[in-house]
Amino acid sequence: MKTKLEHFKSGVIQELPLQIGVFPFGLIYGILAIESGLSVLQAFLMSSIIFAGASQIVFAQFYLLVSPFSLITSIVSINLRHLLYGISINEYLKELSLKWRIILSYLLTDEAYAVSIKYFATNKNKKFMHYHLLGSGLTLFLTWQISTLFGIFFGQLIPENINLAFIIPLSFIAIITPMITQKYEIIACLASGILAILFYKLNFELWIIFSAILSLLISIPFIEKDNSQ
């Protein structure tokens, strides 16, 4: 049986490759935040208080241009996909204390979710498994804070010709491809991809949640067919 430390280390190690893609994203946020007129303290602390890359970038870009209500609505829309992450990961964490669920909710980002949900789904050893999400989440949290600081103070020195952010979608491909083994999983994947293209022009990343929910609905008859066979 794995110890808490072993689960935690697995989370850190599996999260590390994604940080090469997260770091430039944090840099971009740091640069944008300062250019938009936020103070160093506001720019830096927002990375702990909100701790959500896309939302922070939208905040920095729009807080002077739109009403507070529009800004808040945008941020909520951008983060709606995390509801689905929570529902999905809750299956593995429902026995935990409230304290743990608060900590892990705070750390539940795209990248931490992606590596930990794969680990949860493939690891039969359920005890202490939440330490994996703690490891992956804290790794991302630290990278995000450090990269924000770099963006605030040294952002202008970074060369633009190396697209390291491309590592993030590559990581997601590497994570979900082995998960797709059934016909209904292929259909769900294709449907969400096609719907994403169709809905892409929707504002504030609503296209993610729309295409995700619709493709889940599309795949239900195929799951039922699979169940009846």
Place this chain on the structure above:
Amino acid sequence: MSLWYLIFLCGVLTFLIRFIPLSGFIRFKGSELYLKVINLIPIVVLTPIIVQALFFDKNDDLIETVNFEIICGFLAILISILFKNVMITILLTMMFFLILTNILFVNG
């Protein structure tokens, strides 16, 4: 509204969106169909993010020609099927991507 209040409010709302499903306040039914649908969530949420990176440019316009990102995306799928290893997929595909964009086709 003070900027600090706005930052805190956005932080609280972001946290609540993440916390509500994990809070235990809402109970979800665990039928076989429900569990299979829940297991599809990583696929249906991460696929649109992948599609955005491969098929849309920096101006959010759909790319109508084959680009390096699409080629490398399909390469990553192949490598992932072959090796079933995240690190190997990232390293091999990223090496290929950097060679394409920074050595073979410097001017695009």
